[in-house]
Amino acid sequence: MTERERYQPKAIESKWQQQWEANELYRARVDWSKPKHYAVTMLPYPSGDLHIGHWFAMTPSDARARYMRMKGFNVLFPMGFDAFGLPAENAAIQRGIHPAEWTYKNIERMRGQLRSMGTMFDWQRETVSCDPDYYKWTEWFFKLFYENDLAYHGEALVNWSEALQTVLANEQVIDGKDERLGQPVIQKMMTQWFFRYKRYADELLEFDTIDWPDPIRIMQTNWIGRSEGAKVTFKTEAGDPIVVFTTRPDTLWGATFMVLSPEHDLVEKITTEAQRQAVSEYVARAARETEIERTAENREKTGVFTGAYAINPVNQARIPIWIADYVLITYGTGAIMAVPAGDHRDFDFARKFDLEIVPIIQPEGEQFDGATMTEAWEGAGYMINSGAFNGTYSNGDKGRKNPAISAVIDWIEEQGIGKESVNYRLRDWLISRQRYWGAPIPIVYRQDGTTEAVPDDKLPVELPTDVKITGVGNPLAQDARFVNTVDSQGKPARRETDTMDTFMCSSWYFLRYLSAHYQAAPFDPEEAAYWLPVDVYTGGAEHATMHLLYARWFIKAMRDLGIFDDATAIMRQHGRNADGLFDEPFRLLRNQGQILGEERRGDTIVATGRFEGSKLVASRVEVIGDDANKAQAALAAERESVTTDATPTAESVLGGERVVGEIIKRTENILNVNQNGDLIPVEVPTDAEIIIPNIPGPNTVNQLRHHLEIQRMSKSKGNVVNPDELVEQYGADTVRAYLMFGFDWVKGGPWDSQNIQGVVRWLNDVWELVTAGAPARASGDPAAERHIERRVHQAVLKVSSSIEAFSFNTAVAALMTLKNDLRAAFREGKIGTDAWREAVRAMLLLMAPITPHVAEEMWNRLGFPYSIHQQDWPQYDAAKAAEEETTLVIMKNGKPIDRVPVPVGIGEEEAKRLALESSGARRVLNGDQPKKLIFIAGRGNVEPKINIVI
């Protein structure tokens, strides 16, 4: 046997990447004669290194885009960088590198890494959100919204660090202190820019025209949090109105006190002298707490009485006004009516501070008494203590669907004390960020304090480059040359020093791809008319409620401001129906899961303790799995002790009974340990002594758990899988194929460095099979050739439908099966030259989207015309895929009992006859008649079946 060249991915991959680029193979150009397909995968933040997670997100998306291209679509599949944000500023503070320098260096490096994937990105359309060329248009959009009443100036709480003289993001605040100096952070009201997000709340609840995963739709719906109810005006004794929103107007008569948020405007005014000190102390304390802390459900309720009273408008009851931190100024009106009998939080509060409880909804057969109730009743029941409404049934539904609520709303509207109202959990979009590395907000403050937008010809407001970033104060606010400017009248004015939320940049980047260098507008309407909307968007589900909702808002706002009018007109000129095409940015959305760190398994532990039944309750657990020799020694010692001392007792081993073995599984604090083949559960109580190598000092159960955990990859945990190393070792095609084969794409899962062998072997086998050359015999055995043709067409169907359904693992599995079939046929040696060449040709085409380099190389070696990526996808032929013979499965009550070979398409009568004649049927029937026979016809690859009902 002659020595053939082995598969060496390194040599071929860079060769083809260069050639594809030189030939502009993946340039996407408008071509109205072809159907378009616009596929986008979420763009990365330029953190400096491409993560295996990027590969997992991008390469299957790339495979699908390549598939669509071979199917005849004109495909646009671009890439860019979401390049503004906090890490660049942190790098500047820590290492003195300018954010721009840090960012562009990272981008340069990541471009190279992205190219190594062998994706079909059209790099001429690359966009970088921190380029002035890009953020000019981000500013322009701000201005557009500002001028059309979609942007406004308002107050919001921020995390303020007095020490750093700056506003911090939530993730920069740890336990109420800033992460850098550990100095206190307080909640402070500041004037900021908002977009009118809520204006589109109802439209954002509509998902009828888009194909998005259910979990995302549900999360967005919950995030928007539409609730129907009423606004009711209470008055203080002094006559100041306090408006509250309630979803339960039917419980108004049970409102026995009111609670204001500590930040509420009226607090200062209504607080009595006697309560003033307690109130101001409480307000100061609330300012130090985050919203999450304040609203934590299991937290002890706190609050202070203001000394003031309000009048309940439905029954004129005089009720005390309290302040409490669980009422948020940002939700609803910042004030609530408290109905302790009907709301568990109000109930807890009332019991704690000994406030009155008046039952107002009572289910059949109950006799509630406010003094003795042990919990609030939030369900259905009859109204009591509610004046004229007594006896009305409240059915537990929300809004107008509840007749009691409906009747009360009508009544309070008549009385002029309230109004039907809809409240949203969604808040307006706060886009101001008090930091340097973002797109400047193009606003100037005139001397009189009013605002005006920077004129278009002065856009972009560029970030000054020679600033010092120290982490103290806002660099832009400290830069006099930036701050001092003139307004449109030429009078001295002050520039806005806040920059924009980076979600603003990422809300429209898929439009900039259309014409990355277009100067006249954010995008070229000619390109937009052809490519929009995005047909497929892929990315992580973690963006469910932020990015994906902002992008939807953005496109709706743009549509209403006429930004797509030109594109719509061009579409119509080309005879395309433009209706509704700009209502949503992404027609189809799919989320991939996350690749987790490699699971630790096989860790050997020595657990000492006492058996309780079959379970060992450990007092000491030592992990020795990191050291293979030590683990072996411990296992050997254990075997020794078992053989020499047949019945180990508590006394036989120092420290009590013990279990030595490999951890197979962990649930909470129970470890399942394999000791010489037996699975023994070991419970690890919190006070157990735990020894983990590499973690010095006494360890806790949590550390043990953490140590054994499947976990997110992070540098600190040392379990990062570096794609560059994998590419170096296996080649890009293997890494691509493994990521597609080894996981359910939607689920993701822990990395497994062993499983990649399957893909390595697959590509080696394919390589050998193809380079072995075609069989010499010109004509082969017709049956064998028919068989391989059938298998090829079955593979065409399976690979196509799998890729379309984002089921990449089954696509690769089908390709592996085809390889196995081809290899078996090759060994049999009954295939002629032409049939063989045709089969191999089809297999390479099917592989091209998944392993683009090796497919191109083999295609080239077989003498087919360049490039494989410009070929048509193999045409599926059902007749060629059809089997001639199949198996009739005979079942008894749904359980298979026998099978007989039958021709495909067997009829019902024939099948029944064969079934009853089968030995399996005769055995189970034992001479009796079946109750019923059910025939299930075969279809596709599914065999016909007969169910014998007995």
Added chain:
RNA sequence: GGGGUUGUGGUGGAACGGCAGACACGGAAGUCUUAAAAACUUCUGCUCGCAAGGGCGUGUGGGUUCGAGUCCCACCAACCCCA
């Protein structure tokens, strides 16, 4: 507390309501080799049986159906989001 997602061999994972475990990894035995690796062949859900063959199996318990991993109800567990 509310909402969501997911529970299938030792592992990753397949299965329009129709033969559960495709395709792989790992493992076992064998072939080749001085040896090892690689490669190849066979076996590999559990269980009873020498075998032929049987029984049990998709987190648990019910239900719908001729037939349930798949649909419905309840429960348990893990994970995620919200509060």
